[in-house]
Each structure stands twice: as C-alpha cells, then as structure tokens.
Amino acid sequence: AQKITQTQPGMFVQEKEAVTLDCTYDTSDPSYGLFWYKQPSSGEMIFLIYQGSYDQQNATEGRYSLNFQKARKSANLVISASQLGDSAMYFCAMREGFQGAQKLVFGQGTRLTINP
C-alpha cells in the first residue's frame, strides 16, 4: 500500500491565488514527520516545510503552511498568494520514527503551474 499519496498529478492556478496541494499518508507509527519539497525545472530538491506528528500547531514558513489533520492522515500544503516562480513539482514525504537513518518515503508528486 502507498504510504504517501498525492492525488493531483497536475494543477493550474492563476497568479496571486492561493493553492492547496493534497497529501495523505498511511502509518501506524505514532512518531513521524511530514515534509514538503519543491523541485523546479532545474531539478534541485528544495525543502519547504516540516510537521512533526506531535506538533500541536500547523507549521508555517512564509507563504507556505501545512494543513495537518492527524485524524484524517492528511498533510496538505497551502501556498498563499501564488507567484510565477512557484511553478514546479511538489513532493510530499514522510519519515517514520525519530531515530535511526530517518529515510523519507515520497509521494508521486504534483506539477503546479501558475498562470499569469
């Protein structure tokens, strides 16, 4: 079974609108972390935001926020006031446990296109 599911292969949004990228996860470990990465066309993976399973508040980083709904096992990324430079692939990822090598499991990705 997929541990991380991103159901939106592609999304098109008008500049300056807010956008929500969906991510659901599956784990039985009570300790886990959720990550979002951005991959522009140049190919590098850029870390955006992190949410720990015990964090009480939703994570925020500038225009990025993570809508963490633990009971629903969802960790959607919200980008406010989208910009042309936000056009990229976005990956949701999960790390199970807080010890050891802490490998990440990634979703399939969502390609976001911002239209002027």
Place this chain on the structure above:
Amino acid sequence: DVKVTQSSRYLVKRTGEKVFLECVQDMDHENMFWYRQDPGLGLRLIYFSYDVKMKEKGDIPEGYSVSREKKERFSLILESASTNQTSMYLCASSPNGSGANVLTFGAGSRLTVL
C-alpha cells in the same frame, strides 16, 4: 555554498557497462541516501547508509550496489547497466537527531542507458 555534490549531471552509457555515480557531502552528515526519480512514481529509495561502511537496502535495490568508505562519500554502482535503469538519480544526506533532520539533496544525475 554547494553542500551535496553529484559528480556527473548527465551520463550516457551502453547496456552492460558498469556505472559509478559519486556523491560527496561537506556537512559531516551521518546518513546518506540514493533515490531514483521517475515520472509518475516520485522518488524511490535505492540504498541508504547511516555510517561509514554501513548500508541498508531501500525499496528498489535490485541491480544496484553502494559503497561508503568515507563519511563524506557515497557511491552508487550499477554492475551491468540496463535500459530500465535510465532515470534521474538523486543523492541526499541528513544528520542524526530527533528533530526535523531535513534531507539535503544534490542536483541529480540523469543517466541514459542505450
């Protein structure tokens, strides 16, 4: 400011060739990872290492091996390249600890096997 360096950005190899993909990090991280990225499949973990000379299989280790002789270097080896190994390969590293321990990625190596 480059922290994770992958030796080759683009490679073209022939079926059956032995291929080495090199990755070096300068952040003194304990953990290093090799992922491959394919359209529609996201990133899949091939191998990872949590210490020098230590390695563990990821989700898709078949056809690959790795080497970590020094803390800063993690090599991915394709003993006999096949066309289904044409892909983008991403190396990453992370520190130990109980916090976010974000993975830092290299720029990627795009391998084409003919």
